[in-house]
Amino acid sequence: MNSIVTKADWQARAHALCIPDKPFINGRFVSSRSDSTFSPINPATGEEICKIGIGSSLDVDEAVASARDAYEDGRWRSAPPLRKKQVLLRIADLIEQHGDELALLDVLEMGKTISNARAELAFSSGFFRYYAEAVDKLYGDVVPSDLSTLGYHLYEPRGVVGAITPWNFPLIMASLKAAPILAAGNSLVLKPSEVASTSTLRLAELAVEAGLPPGVFNVVPGLGRTVGEAIGRHMDVDMLSFTGSTRTGRQLLRYSGESNGKALLLELGGKSPQVVGADMRPDLEAMVTQIIHEAFWNQGQWCVARSRLIVEESFHDELVDAIVRASEHLVPGDTLDPDTTFGAIATLGQMARVRSYIDAAYDEGARLLSPEGKIDGCFMAPMVFGDVSPTMKIAKEEIFGPVLSVLTFKTFDEALRIANDTSYGLAATVWTKNMTRAHAAVRDLRAGKLAVRSRPGGGEQTGFALSTEPWGSSGFGVEGGMSGLRSYCRLKGVEFVCG
Ligand code: ADP
Numbered sequence: 001m002n003s004i005v006t007k008a009d010w011q012a013r014a015h016a017l018c019i020p021d022k023p024f025i026n027g028r029f030v031s032s033r034s035d036s037t038f039s040p041i042n043p044a045t046g047e048e049i050c051k052i053g054i055g056s057s058l059d060v061d062e063a064v065a066s067a068r069d070a071y072e073d074g075r076w077r078s079a080p081p082l083r084k085k086q087v088l089l090r091i092a093d094l095i096e097q098h099g100d101e102l103a104l105l106d107v108l109e110m111g112k113t114i115s116n117a118r119a120e121l122a123f124s125s126g127f128f129r130y131y132a133e134a135v136d137k138l139y140g141d142v143v144p145s146d147l148s149t150l151g152y153h154l155y156e157p158r159g160v161v162g163a164i165t166p167w168n169f170p171l172i173m174a175s176l177k178a179a180p181i182l183a184a185g186n187s188l189v190l191k192p193s194e195v196a197s198t199s200t201l202r203l204a205e206l207a208v209e210a211g212l213p214p215g216v217f218n219v220v221p222g223l224g225r226t227v228g229e230a231i232g233r234h235m236d237v238d239m240l241s242f243t244g245s246t247r248t249g250r251q252l253l254r255y256s257g258e259s260n261g262k263a264l265l266l267e268l269g270g271k272s273p274q275v276v277g278a279d280m281r282p283d284l285e286a287m288v289t290q291i292i293h294e295a296f297w298n299q300g301q302w303c304v305a306r307s308r309l310i311v312e313e314s315f316h317d318e319l320v321d322a323i324v325r326a327s328e329h330l331v332p333g334d335t336l337d338p339d340t341t342f343g344a345i346a347t348l349g350q351m352a353r354v355r356s357y358i359d360a361a362y363d364e365g366a367r368l369l370s371p372e373g374k375i376d377g378c379f380m381a382p383m384v385f386g387d388v389s390p391t392m393k394i395a396k397e398e399i400f401g402p403v404l405s406v407l408t409f410k411t412f413d414e415a416l417r418i419a420n421d422t423s424y425g426l427a428a429t430v431w432t433k434n435m436t437r438a439h440a441a442v443r444d445l446r447a448g449k450l451a452v453r454s455r456p457g458g459g460e461q462t463g464f465a466l467s468t469e470p471w472g473s474s475g476f477g478v479e480g481g482m483s484g485l486r487s488y489c490r491l492k493g494v495e496f497v498c499g
Contacts (some may be wrong), residue, residue, distance in 0.1 A: 027214020055222020
């Protein structure tokens with residue numbers, strides 16, 4: 001039997017999709033209390049996907065009340081660890097079983113290619129598996145004391161946790177937030193981005209099918225200014241975990257300060273560097289595949305995109321030439337065609353933003369090194385700009401699109417200075433075979449996630465276990481790994497005197 005799924009198959013499946021479009025509260029889909037709606041648009045075709053209520057503070061009140069009831073009666077919080085583990089593992093199974101459907105929802109709403117969306121499923125299920133296994137490994141510790149006293153630390157859930165996610169990896173982001181929040185025993189109210197909310201709604205439904213008690217995982221779709229602000233200002237939300245722009249992150253700080261001072265975890269913008277030494281010349285071809293992946297994955301729409309290439313002057317021409325040649329294989333096209341190598345930019349608004357940076361690049365004297373591709377609707381090919389100086393807008397500001405800025409260095413100190421010359425500090429990659437340089441990079445680079453590579457490949461095994469915390473304008477709070485689980489816990493110090 002031929003098991004290859006063709007473009008026509010994906011089109012037929014997309015056509016047959018049942019698209020969730022209502023808040024998911026207390027284990028079921030309910031009508032939004034808002035009268036107005038918004039419509040997610042498929043950026044690849046311009047077609048409206050569905051209509052969703054813009055949401056209101058009443059929807060949020062209902063979701064928070066449901067999460068609070070679930071938390072207080074302990075239906076999930078007090079469940080035995082092995083039960084929690086079983087449910088989270090089952091959610092991972094269901095993500096895989098319904099992978100095609102979930103991938104399609106993300107493709108239709110935000111324009112990634114079907115092959116990328118399917119490749120990303122392993123991250124979503126992987127977060128649930130990792131945190132399922134972590135549930136019964138969250139140990140407190142015993143502190144030294146006199147013999148009549150037992151002093152110890154206890155990790156407890158924080159209570160009702162709100163989460164607000166962006167549109168670039170809708171299902172991954174929902175999983176990255178939900179898996180540790182639930183594993184820690186909290187109840188959750190999640191607002192996905194209005195650009196792409198349907199896979200998150202379906203995820204919550206699957207979680208209940210997996211055995212998660214109703215009320216523990218609620219999803220309220222809607223706009224930032226309606227649902228997002230209402231979660232941010234809610235007096236009964238104990239913590240808020242956010243991934244999105246630095247601008248919105250700052251607003252959430254304000255909402256917290258003006259409401260109940262809820263704890264925040266903020267993963268914000270980035271302008272991450274990729275430093276490449278000339279000593280990597282022997283690995284040129286294989287290394288370029290990874291450089292391109294880190295710059296242009298998801299059409300460059302990811303906060304850890306290494307959008308500044310900082311290359312040793314003597315290696316510049318060779319490296320740029322190889323990057324430009326390799327990027328020519330990234331050709332924008334039909335997102336439902338499994339052979340398409342490059343998807344769409346998520347919205348026309350985002351496209352306008354990317355175009356404004358391209359204009360600024362030309363105005364400030366940067367030079368396009370890649371072939372000039374056609375910009376059509378939400379489609380554009382990757383662009384590589386040279387003659388970029390550290391003060392130019394395309395070297396300083398987050399573009400969130402497929403635009404790579406190339407800068408050069410003569411000494412490694414200069415490379416690190418340029419890499420750190422940003423208010424952000426989300427991620428960085430350094431390529432070198434020189435131990436002294438590698439050590440200096442680890443010591444001096446301001447980045448939450450740092451990859452130091454002396455050869456191409458590797459790194460696949462760290463995906464779930466690594467914990468990272470951003471610097472500066474990129475936010476604060478640890479995500480990933482066991483420390484990421486502890487972010488969603490409260491630490492209680494117990495002094496137990498008995499006998
Ligand atoms: P982007 O520009 O990439 O869309 P945003 O920070 O605007 O990044 O959006 C990320 C998430 O934050 C989305 O779910 C969005 O609806 C939400 N959001 C936007 N503005 C606000 C706000 N004022 N309050 C709360 N949430 C918001």
